[in-house]
Amino acid sequence: MKITAHQLNRATLARQLLLGRESLDAADGVRRVVALQAQEPASPYIALWNRLSGFDPAGLDAALAGLQTVKATLMRITLHAVHVEDYRAFREAMDPTLRASRLGDSRFTASGLTADDADPLVADLLTYADRPRTAAEMGSWLDERLGAPMDPDAQRMLRQYAPLWHARTGGPWSFETRPSFVAAGTRPVLADPDVAAGGLQVLIRRYLEGFGPASVADMAQFALVQRARAKAAVHALADELEQLEGPNGTVMYDIPGAPRPSEDTPAPPRLLAMWDSILLAYADRSRVVPPAYRKHVTRVNGDVLPTLLVDGYVAGVWRPVDGGIEATAFHPLPRDAWKGLAAEAESLIAFLADRDPRVYRRYDHWWAKGLPGAETRLLPGD
Known part of the structure; x- marks a missing residue:
């Protein structure tokens, strides 16, 4: 079976709850969309506001406080919010990548310690972190432990x-800039290739549920694992997956029966959070980001700006300013698109009002340096 580029776009939007907001609580919403990139504390909240009807940020506060949703270093070696029931398999899947990139990093090896030395140190550190500990507290403990x-x-x-x-530290979005840490309540098995392989199979199946159909290259990019590992996991899952022919003959895989709407399915406008998962989940990001706009959205240091989504594709960027939401379109937009964006902006302004009306303000320097745009409007406007 063949699938077009536009059908891939609509499949992603459907699975990411971006064709229509759904009535789910925060923890179930996170579970449905698999993972929310979370290095900016506000982003999981804005991501769920885009996806859930009547979303109350207090619901995510409660899910994080009750550890139904947890925040940890996972895919792409960055912070993600995931459902607690997914955490163990995801962390086991990521162990080879994290072990090589963190314990093999020159900043770690300069300490004189090896990865093997780290194993008992990690075990003791987790015992120490039986309650939230700051980075400074962990540093003092490590100094004493190592002498x-x-x-x-x-x-x-x-x-x-x-x-x-990451343990909740308060602030408008549950986490402040100085993190605290607590040992994972569902402890993964580390440094075991067989366990890691099994975890990656779980991760890839979950990835396809939330982001499929996808190629092996897409899977490897989403997690940041070696392509050979992703290919081996797909091979192990072969009896559970459907194979499709994507654009340019690319081999794609999917979960049988997963949503794949027709390419003419309407896609409402959205104001996506910084680092929204759909912008980073693929090797071929043209599924959502037109290639001409990629460098405008993903900046040279890796910052991924908050974006306008129009007819399912990135069409510009936005930021809160005094008086509303400043929206910069990269190309001319029709009147109906601006009308839909204005309605979203009005809702977002109300959503942010009690927490952080100028969210993402520390990234304003990207606007000061100049962004291309066919038109900039202050939304919601008159």
């Missing part, structure tokens, strides 16, 4: 490898 000062960069590499959850 010598440990460089802060080496400490950070070890923390990012260890199966730690």
